[in-house]
Amino acid sequence: MPHRQFSAPYRWYVLALLTLGYIFNFVDRQVMTILIEPIKDEFGATDTQMGLLSGFAFALFYASLGVPVARLADNWSRRNVLAISMSIWSVVTALCGLAGSFWQLALLRIGVGIGEAGGTPPSQSLISEYFPPEKRSLALGIYSIAPNLGIIVGLFGGAIIADAYGWRMVFFVFGLPGVLLAPILFFTLREPKRVVASVNRSGETLMSTIKQICAVPAFIYISLAVGFTAISGYGMGAWSPSFLVRVHGLSLVDAGLYLGLIGALCGGVGAVLGGLLCDKLSARNPVWQLRIPAIGVLISFPLQLAFVFWPEQSTVNVLGSQVPVAVLFSAVAAMFAGFWVGPTYAAVQNIVPPYWRAQASALLLLAFNLLGMGLGLY
Secondary structure, eight states: OGGGGSOHHHHHHHHHHHHHHHHHHHHHHHHHHHTHHHHHHHHTOOHHHHHHHHTHHHHHHHHHHHHHHHHHHHHSOHHHHHHHHHHHHHHHHHHGGGOOSHHHHHHHHHHHHHHHTTTHHHHHHHHHHHSOHHHHHHHHHHHTTHHHHHHHIIIIIHHHHHHHHOHHHHHHHHHHHHHHHHHHHHHHOOOOOOOOOSSOOTTOOHHHHHHHHHTSTTHHHHHHHHHHHHHHHHHHHHHHHHHHHHTSOOOHHHHHHHHHHIIIIIIHHHHHHHHHHHHHHHTTOTTHHHHHHHHHHHHHHHHHHHHHHSOTTOEEEETTEEEEHHHHHHHHHHHHHGGGHHHHHHHHHHHSOGGGHHHHHHHHHHHHHHHHHHHTTO
16 A cells, blocks of 8 residues: 555655645635735726636636646656646746736736646645545545635735735735745655556546546536535635625725634634544445535535625624624534535545546546636626
8 A cells, every 4th residue: 555655754744745735726826815806996807807817717727727737647746747836836826916907917817727737636646645545534634724724824814915015915925935835845745656557558548537537436426516515615715805895894804814714713623523524434334425525515505695694784792893793604604614625535536546546636626616616706
């Protein structure tokens, strides 16, 4: 088994390194959310254009290119693909701060999407080989707290920087750390030895691989479930800051602080707790691998509706500040919504052979992002 090639401390070091890279990945992606209003004002863009900028323009290239890039990772080196991709998305994120028009920024965001296409699939494949199946949901759950941490850095940190120095400086500050992390990852992360396949793959093409992965029982159902869940997830995540500013009268900084803390604390706890529960319960009955995500999503849905429709006049005192009650519903919803992440990603990694893992992850993300970012942001 590949995980036996490495000591336990080194496995956790790799997980921490990959999680940090995912944080940078998500910060560079999420930063558009908090900058919608200032960018819209400077370029005179419409809400539909801003949705295109932060949604479909990014998602189309990020999700679709993820599949061929993941194939390269499966057949060559996941470490190398990840390091190269990180360098690209980080540099182009910094260049977004130099955009002189809406369409220049749109092209640069497409470039960020192209770079980030090589981020998550190789990482998930590596984690699945560094950790045994009985610890895989927890490991991928920990890895999946990166978006939650990225939210507080991107929303709150981005709001503070934008408020003090303008929206362009946000791209400079958030783009450069990935440039420094990429060589550390390249020189310290060891690629696990490949498991020799017991089948002849000499005539295998990208399309034939996709067909075989989609023919694996449960893969299509998991992908559709994840994709439709992402519609509400991405939609709420992208427009919640503007919703709190426009409807509840919060400042941009306060909206970023509240939503950032909710994402980092509540969402992070949910992702880790969901993975931990899954590993414990699925050891007795494998059906819990998908029951845990379903339970979390079903509980979070009515709480998200309460966030949207709760009266804006209703507030509660939290540490001396009047906080909209709607924000509290968002906090609880975020915790339960996080249940699906680790178990679902682990389920996909478990049902495909090791030499398809990055590609299976990319196909899952294709459904997740095309439905979530493509439709949820409008």
